[in-house]
Amino acid sequence: MPGLSFDLIAMQLFTGLALGAIYVLFAIGLSLIFGMLTVVNFAHGAFYMVGAYVGLFLISLGGNFWLCLVAVPLIVGISGMIVERFLIRPLYGRGIDYPLLLTFGLSYIMVELIRIGFGTSGYPFDTPDLLQGAVNIGIGYFPLYRLFVIGAAAVVLLGLWLFLERTSFGLIIRAGARDPQIVRVLGVDVARVWLYVFGIGTAIAGLAGLLAAPLQGVIPEMGANILAEAFVVTVVGGMGSIGGAVIAGLLVGVVISMTSLFAPEMAKVSIFALMAIVLLIRPQGFFGRAGLMS
């Protein structure tokens, strides 16, 4: 192929990592919620979409992007906690399908409410002034904002890791994922922990939506597409595994951007092919424990 230099491939690799960073943030929330609550949150895409719209709304009120980086996760996380407390909590112990079905119905409601509030057509989302332009990263000029997305995802991951590994609340969360029964016996209010975990997971989804907005624009349907792709990430990485979500998320981002370089029409299909291969070779995913889901 003419004009296909090493630099071009390296640039495309970085583009893939930026895309993958969004997947990682999205999938990590999904994984965290599943690992703790055994709830597959079908409304995760809707929370992601709401995050982008809350950002849009705050900026239209005169706020700036940096304020949104704090306010959006907070607002989306609190709405996630309300959902957990009043809608999902009554369904614990009723079988694993019911919370899934409920969040699926909820995603319809959330998408439709956004359509009522903001209309059915999409909006562009301006890249913040400070992050416009490109920087030389040694192999060529790379958009600054994409670099920022990779950095932001790394910061969130580091923060989450420190929180889970180094705080006593994180210890409770990890113990609760292993055996909620024992944790409850030890006198921990597990219901409250679950509430916070759901809040943290949805907050990260909202942040991912905000970060994705300048890259892809904002439409009410943006959550449904990423949900299917995030499922690929969780299947490849192994459900309930944070490390798996990180590696698989980056891998899926890179696979998409590489196939869109070599065979653009196969870009969407390629990641599903990746999932099919993983399913054939290792059904529980890279980091999933066999028999966890039975």
Place this chain on the structure above:
Amino acid sequence: MAMNELSQTLAPAGVEQRNWFEAAKRHRALLASLFVLVFPLVMPFTALAVNILIYGLYALGFNLLFGYLGLLSFGHAALFGTGAYLCGIAIVHFALPWYVAIAMGVLGGTAMAALIGALAIRTRGIYFAMVTMALAQCVYYLFYQAIDWTGGENGLRGINVRAIDIFGMKFDFINPLTRYYVVAGFVILALYVLSRILASPFGAVIEAVRENEARARASGYNVTLTRLITFVLSGAFCGLAGALAALHLSIVPIEIMHYETSGMVVMMSLLGGMGTFFGPFVGAAVFLLLENLVSLWTVHWQLFVGAVFVVCVLFFPAGIWGTILKRVRP
């Protein structure tokens, strides 16, 4: 003594009550067929009635998997859509007669189910919903890009079937009521086949796997194979529904493959009552009536449908038909 008298007078009545319920259960396919035959009399909009039949059949196929086997699939649009596209392609690109086209649709749904099933069955529990949804999304993109065959974004146009000829008789497929009864013929056939499957020993195995997988396996049944076969059977029903939808709409829109078509059948099954024979039809009717009535009043009918669904999950997990059955069961 008084108690004894009471129980003696009550006992025969109880048996009699149970008898009518059991009799109704035994002849469920017949009763459902009778309902399908008289349905246009109470349903003034025949085009909507045809839709209810088609989506009822789609939900019936889905319910075989979800209600009876206990596997939640979020990728049934791929089976329904493949049935519709193959039926349409047979007519538009190969000018084949309608009955061959319908057979192609059923085969298409079956083959797609075998393909998706073979991959998805490898995972268990909650993974299944995610894998089927992702694979269906993949099928969506594939059909979207095969523009020469499927028309891509514009959909597959020109499926014009004007008359249905069978056994020397000719039916005018343009006439709404005739069209209804042609579709009803296939639906009734499907109802009998499904009833037969469920009443067979294999049907008992399906429910055994749902109730207790470990025990079914210990009893010597091949759980994985049972799941795959049920998924493929479900695909055959959904393929038939898709083929009928193609004939009815005379176009196959790409949206038929979309995630929302998968979600819709989940909603219909749960609204009607999963794991009941007739529930999916009730669910399809309620869903489509709600969609049509609410959209007269607001374009945001999905808000309403979503809310009804959430209330159903929270408070009436047995669904409308399931709740009715619970009440009348003696």
